[in-house]
Amino acid sequence: MTEKTLTVNALAAKTWYWLKMNDTAVKVAVPEALPLKLEGAAAEAEPVACVTGMGADLDALLAESPANRIAVTAKAGEKQTARVHLRADAGKTEAAVLTVRAGENAELTLVMDCQQPAGAGANTTVIAQTRLQLEKGAKVRLIQLWLNQPGDIVFNDIGAVCGEKADFALSQIYLGADKVYAGAEIALSGAKSQTEIQQTYQAKNRQRYDFNDNVRHIGRKTVCRIDVNGVLDDGASKLFRGTIDLQKGAVGADGAEYENVLMLGEAASNQTIPLILCSEEDVKGNHGATIGRLDENLLFYLSSRGLSEEQVCQMIASARLNAACEALGDPQAACQVMRFAQIDSPCEEGKEDA
Amino acid sequence: MMEEKTRVDDIDRSIYDIRNEERDAYRLGAGLTPELVEQLSREKGDPDWMREFRLKSLEIYNKLPVPDWGPSIEGLDMDKIVTYVRPNTKMQGEWTEVPQDIKSTFDALGIPEAERKYLAGVGAQYDSELVYHNLRKEVAEQGVVYLDFESSLRSEYADMVREHFMTLVPPTDHKFAALHGAVWSGGSFVYVPKGVEVEIPLQSYFRLNAKGAGQFEHTLIIVDEGAKLHFIEGCSAPRYNVANLHAGCVELFVRKGASLRYSTIENWSRNMYNLNTKRATVAEGATMEWVSGSFGSHVSYLYPMTILRGEKSRMEFTGITFAGHDQNLDTGAKVVHAAPDTSSYINTKSISKGGGISTFRSAVVVNANARGSRSAVSCQSLMLDDISRSDTIPAIDVRTPEADVGHEAQIGRISDESVFYLMSRGISEEEARALIVSGFADNVSKELPMEYAIEMNNLIRMEMKGSIG
Numbered sequence: 001m002t003e004k005t006l007t008v009n010a011l012a013a014k015t016w017y018w019l020k021m022n023d024t025a026v027k028v029a030v031p032e033a034l035p036l037k038l039e040g041a042a043a044e045a046e047p048v049a050c051v052t053g054m055g056a057d058l059d060a061l062l063a064e065s066p067a068n069r070i071a072v073t074a075k076a077g078e079k080q081t082a083r084v085h086l087r088a089d090a091g092k093t094e095a096a097v098l099t100v101r102a103g104e105n106a107e108l109t110l111v112m113d114c115q116q117p118a119g120a121g122a123n124t125t126v127i128a129q130t131r132l133q134l135e136k137g138a139k140v141r142l143i144q145l146w147l148n149q150p151g152d153i154v155f156n157d158i159g160a161v162c163g164e165k166a167d168f169a170l171s172q173i174y175l176g177a178d179k180v181y182a183g184a185e186i187a188l189s190g191a192k193s194q195t196e197i198q199q200t201y202q203a204k205n206r207q208r209y210d211f212n213d214n215v216r217h218i219g220r221k222t223v224c225r226i227d228v229n230g231v232l233d234d235g236a237s238k239l240f241r242g243t244i245d246l247q248k249g250a251v252g253a254d255g256a257e258y259e260n261v262l263m264l265g266e267a268a269s270n271q272t273i274p275l276i277l278c279s280e281e282d283v284k285g286n287h288g289a290t291i292g293r294l295d296e297n298l299l300f301y302l303s304s305r306g307l308s309e310e311q312v313c314q315m316i317a318s319a320r321l322n323a324a325c326e327a328l329g330d331p332q333a334a335c336q337v338m339r340f341a342q343i344d345s346p347c348e349e350g351k352e353d354a
Numbered sequence: 355m356m357e358e359k360t361r362v363d364d365i366d367r368s369i370y371d372i373r374n375e376e377r378d379a380y381r382l383g384a385g386l387t388p389e390l391v392e393q394l395s396r397e398k399g400d401p402d403w404m405r406e407f408r409l410k411s412l413e414i415y416n417k418l419p420v421p422d423w424g425p426s427i428e429g430l431d432m433d434k435i436v437t438y439v440r441p442n443t444k445m446q447g448e449w450t451e452v453p454q455d456i457k458s459t460f461d462a463l464g465i466p467e468a469e470r471k472y473l474a475g476v477g478a479q480y481d482s483e484l485v486y487h488n489l490r491k492e493v494a495e496q497g498v499v500y501l502d503f504e505s506s507l508r509s510e511y512a513d514m515v516r517e518h519f520m521t522l523v524p525p526t527d528h529k530f531a532a533l534h535g536a537v538w539s540g541g542s543f544v545y546v547p548k549g550v551e552v553e554i555p556l557q558s559y560f561r562l563n564a565k566g567a568g569q570f571e572h573t574l575i576i577v578d579e580g581a582k583l584h585f586i587e588g589c590s591a592p593r594y595n596v597a598n599l600h601a602g603c604v605e606l607f608v609r610k611g612a613s614l615r616y617s618t619i620e621n622w623s624r625n626m627y628n629l630n631t632k633r634a635t636v637a638e639g640a641t642m643e644w645v646s647g648s649f650g651s652h653v654s655y656l657y658p659m660t661i662l663r664g665e666k667s668r669m670e671f672t673g674i675t676f677a678g679h680d681q682n683l684d685t686g687a688k689v690v691h692a693a694p695d696t697s698s699y700i701n702t703k704s705i706s707k708g709g710g711i712s713t714f715r716s717a718v719v720v721n722a723n724a725r726g727s728r729s730a731v732s733c734q735s736l737m738l739d740d741i742s743r744s745d746t747i748p749a750i751d752v753r754t755p756e757a758d759v760g761h762e763a764q765i766g767r768i769s770d771e772s773v774f775y776l777m778s779r780g781i782s783e784e785e786a787r788a789l790i791v792s793g794f795a796d797n798v799s800k801e802l803p804m805e806y807a808i809e810m811n812n813l814i815r816m817e818m819k820g821s822i823g
Contacts, residue, residue, distance in 0.1 A: 013423075013745060013747055014422065014423035015423055015715060015717075015747050015749060016423065016715075016717065016749075017423070019717060019719075019749050019751060021749055021751075022423070232755075246765070248740065251740075261752075263752065263754075263755035263757075264755055265755060266754075266755060267722070268755055269722075269751070269752065269753045270750070270751070270752045271749070271750065271751045271752075272749070272750040272751075272761075273747070273748065273749045273750070274748065274761070274763070275745070275746060275747050276735075276745065276746040276763060276765050277743075277745045277746075278735070278737060278743065278744045278745065278746075278765045279740075279742075279743045280737070280740055281737040281738070281739050281740040281742070281767050282740070282767055283737070283765065283766070283767075284764075284765070284766050285746075285763070285764065285765035285766070286762075286763065286764050286765075287746075287761070287762070287763050288760075288761060288762045288763075289750060289759070289760065289761040289762075290759075290760055290761075291750060291752050291757075291758075291759040291760075292752075292755075292757055292758035292759060293755045293756055293757070293758070
């Protein structure tokens, strides 16, 4: 098995090396084809040329692998829903490359799930790359559910190019994997194009999550919002890199990114580096981050109602995940997550099954 | 044409551009070799340990890479930089004894006047050496020690100086810290004894007059337990068509329960590479406050760092950076929470204009043992045109769940409504924009003694001149 060392998730503008945030080096085998099942909207499509969040090293790895390559297309004016189920083989490193094209004024909801049943799919390394092209007025909602088991490693790479007035919504939920490396690069090329990224993760034990989100505002009056919410328990760690790049010519652009990290574990650690790069005058850029423990007043209040601190933490974490599921806008996906996380929910038994 | 008469015109820009001929100054040869470093050491009469320290630092300098994460310093050719220029005068304790041309420069900069009015002591460095140093008698009688750095090495405090020198910023820290270790010259040593509160500030002013030269002053301040000090640092240089270099180093030791405020108004000329390092270590219950205004230089790397080593220690950093034409100013702050219940607050503003590049760069690190610590970072950037650039690169690293860390940043422009409102009150557009920018910088000016706040506002108004169009 040939192993390569990749440099992934490079920060859009370097900073001090001692922080160890500029990029991440990771070893991975050349992947085999990842078994998957696609429901709906399958079609031949030209590959999308774009930059992706994880960077060129991953592209090179995929280029030399027999990755499973599929395309999902919504033609001009069409409204489509598609589901892709990734089911990796235990102990293997496997990859899939998805091309997604949405024509003018098309609407596409694409739900991608990678759920490894307990015990059956352990120690998988799943590499998924999704490249999207949204034409004028197209709307794409990409929902990704990464519901993994201990020992699993996830590489999730996304690149998207948005034309005029295109709207790209990306929702990601990460639960269970030992390691996650995820990058997304979204080019808001067309005027008035917009994107919203919602990332939710809950990590525990010694899990390590490594994110890199870049939004390039190129067109006029482009809008982005990045929301990252997570819980770090035990000795889990996370590094979030988020960049809003307000490029020259992006007059009237508005970019915002917000992060909220709840740290529960005594040995948990959190790294955050939210960048705003700006070379245009008439723009707005905002970011905010809140990192810390449970609110003491809330803890006191709930403890006085007979809940232990552990129960309170569990309840808050579940509530956060519940909120993320509701925001998905896809009940089937929401149920799948809640069942996986063993959260009480009104989902009917089996409804989420693919 | 109607004569333009605004408050901007009342400010004399030429004071910063005064150039004096180098008359009989001693110049080391350009470049950086062991021989030149030894020669510098001999000229300065270093003790043996310092000569060895310099040579070791040079070795480290030669091994370390040029940083690739900040602004380009390709225009800085160390082979052409003269690392030591000694004016033809000894350090004086009276301004009347300072050579007239040098005194005139400091007069124009307002230093002797400031000393008379509201300073406890002044050190004035001209190129590589101090030309004037004085401490008010009543402050000296409190036991406060304020010496030029060279004298401190030969004073009764020599052991204390040696014990602390470049321990907070070791030469291995980065390439220009190593350079500083090899060729430092000038600067000040301050010791404030236990419980002594220095009511009015001390000031060091650094003036680099020599073309193609470097200035490498070292500032070491120890504020002992329960003591209090405000130290002000100013710097400027005339503009030349070749690169000048400033690679100073500031090491601050704030003992238990002590308080130190370190204020800087930096107005280097636009041919200056300002690669400066400042660091403080703060003991239990002590407070470190930085007030920083960065207006000058062609390229700046400047990120004062605070290590909160003692329980309940705290730091506050208030800064403003104004990057105009041909400037790339990479500034910010770093803080390490290394003890329980520590707190930090970083509040910065940056302004970019006329093609200038301003980068706010920060790091907040909360160690695993820093339970109960709190940190907040706020940075706001103002873009005044569409040919400039403003970047924000804040890093946060939290290793304990028992901490609260917040961060917020904003980038935007001056609103047309605000300008319109002021213009409707009879203020010109240029003045309206200057007023708004001065207001934007209010976080820094309100932290400075009034005279320095006025100087800062004058600098802003100078920078805003010609901002329309």
